Amino acid sequence: MRAIVVRKFGATPEVADMPMPEPGPGSVRVQLEAAGVNPFDQRMATGYLDGKLPHDFPMILGVDGAGTIASLGRGVSRFTVGDRVVGKFLTPPAGHGSFAEYAVLPEGATLVSIPNGVPTVTAAALPTAGVTAQDLVDATRIEPGQTVLIVGATGGVGSFLVQLANIAGAHVIATARGPAADQMTRLGAAETVDYTVGPVRDQVAATHPGGIDILFDLVSPPEALTELTTLVRDGGTVYSTIGSASEHALRARDITGGNMESKGRALELSRLIQRVADGDVVVPIDATVPLADGPAVIGAHGARGKTVLAI
Ligand SMILES: NC(=O)c1ccc[n+]([C@@H]2O[C@H](COP(=O)([O-])OP(=O)(O)OC[C@H]3O[C@@H](n4cnc5c(N)ncnc54)[C@H](OP(=O)(O)O)[C@@H]3O)[C@@H](O)[C@H]2O)c1
Missing domain, CATH: 3.90.180.10 (Medium-chain alcohol dehydrogenases, catalytic domain)
Structure with a gap:
């Protein structure tokens, strides 16, 4: 074969x-x-x-x-x-x-x-990217109206995460460059930020001076994640899928989350594929x-x- x-x-x-x-x-x-x-x-x-x-x-x-x-x-x-x-x-x-x-x-x-x-x-x-997105949302317990920033939103994990965070009632800010912004909007992002025109931290701080509740970061190395974490209110949530989070530093600000390792289990895959069958997730x-x-x-x-x- x-x-x-x-x-x-x-x-x-x-x-x-x-x-x-x-x-x-x-x-x-x-x-x-x-x-x-x-x-x-x-x-x-x-x-x-x-x-x-x-x-x-x-x-x-x-x-x-x-x-x-x-x-x-x-x-x-x-x-x-x-x-x-x-x-x-x-x-x-x-x-x-x-x-x-x-x-x-x-x-x-x-x-x-x-x-x-x-x-x-x-x-x-679906299995790796979709279930990782679902694991992130399950671990976070998003409340309706909370502001969620997704960095790296245009790829596999992000495309599911934008949808699932939106379904959970979040106000979703997605990073996207160029024409990818339209796709993010179609998937449920309320706002997009082009990371190639200036630092994401500065752009989001300008539009959300009171801070954000949740940061899901799929791409930033540790130093960049630390900078983005300054956007998150004390008591908020930060997850990295690439091991960039310092859980010690997050706890010092009463921030939950850390480094997500998706278990990728059958139960979660079944749930997600049923949501696709029901037309809730594309x-x-x-x-x-x-x-x-x-x-x-x-x-x-x-x-x-x-x-x-x-x-
Ligand atoms: N821990 C876990 O359990 C787990 C599970 C799944 C995936 N992961 C990891 O999570 C990461 C994301 O996975 P994925 O499948 O979504 O990857 P992917 O499909 O390659 O998507 C990454 C996206 O990020 C964008 N991007 C690159 N640099 C960026 C930046 N500086 N700011 C904003 N966006 C940027 C890319 O588009 P442009 O470059 O065109 O902007 C691309 O759309 C990977 O490193 C993967 O290995 C971890």
Whole structure:
């Protein structure tokens, strides 16, 4: 079967022919139709999980994937052949990911059925970015009318987070440059801030002199996050998805939050995909790219919503 692999940490991703994976007891084999691309794929290719998980090489990349159950290992009870499913294809040993025609996953992993009416390609865009956005909103308990600044709003996580914060009743300020501002407004942002015309902190301080309640930051390194945190009122909330928050410094100002590590669990994925099926959340797919062109989009910058590989 065709797959996108790296032959060692740091190697350039390439399309390769790999053996068909066999489902062991309690596992299912999924014929993948689509796979969502995340910044994490590039990190894994360069060894982010080296020392934390065993890896097999050539390592098949990709975490998010959706398709159809093609065969069952012994004892599988939750799924049957033909079910449409979406999940996170990252279990030890790493290296058997979703950028492939087939992949195997234990039935108890993050793997859920796709409701009728949700296209498989749409489902594939959800697991990592969508569930992270939902975890952030769940952890924060936004009150209606609170002001939420989202920095890095135009990418995968941000495109879901703008919607979910808006649904929770927040007044959402989203960073966006150029034409991406319109998309943020359509997704539910009340205001946009172009980070290329001046510091976000200064622009938001000018329009919100009393401060903001919540900062979700998806891109800023520690120093920039510290500066943006001065916008947040004492007692507010700050989350970073890239480990930039100093939880000690936040607590000193009675600010809750810190560094978010999304658990990416099946329960949350089910909830989110149901909201998509109900029409409450849309899945902004910027580009659908054939598997053969996948190596060029892994680690690419300037995302607008999600990029999905069509397999
Ligand atoms: N901790 C966790 O559990 C977890 C889970 C998911 C993701 N993450 C991490 O969270 C980060 C965001 O993920 P993602 O999937 O949303 O990434 P993404 O799709 O690449 O989106 C990042 C967005 O930020 C924009 N951006 C870049 N620099 C910016 C700046 N200085 N100010 C404002 N916006 C800026 C980019 O667009 P332009 O450059 O065109 O402006 C892009 O739209 C990644 O580092 C990812 O690895 C962590």
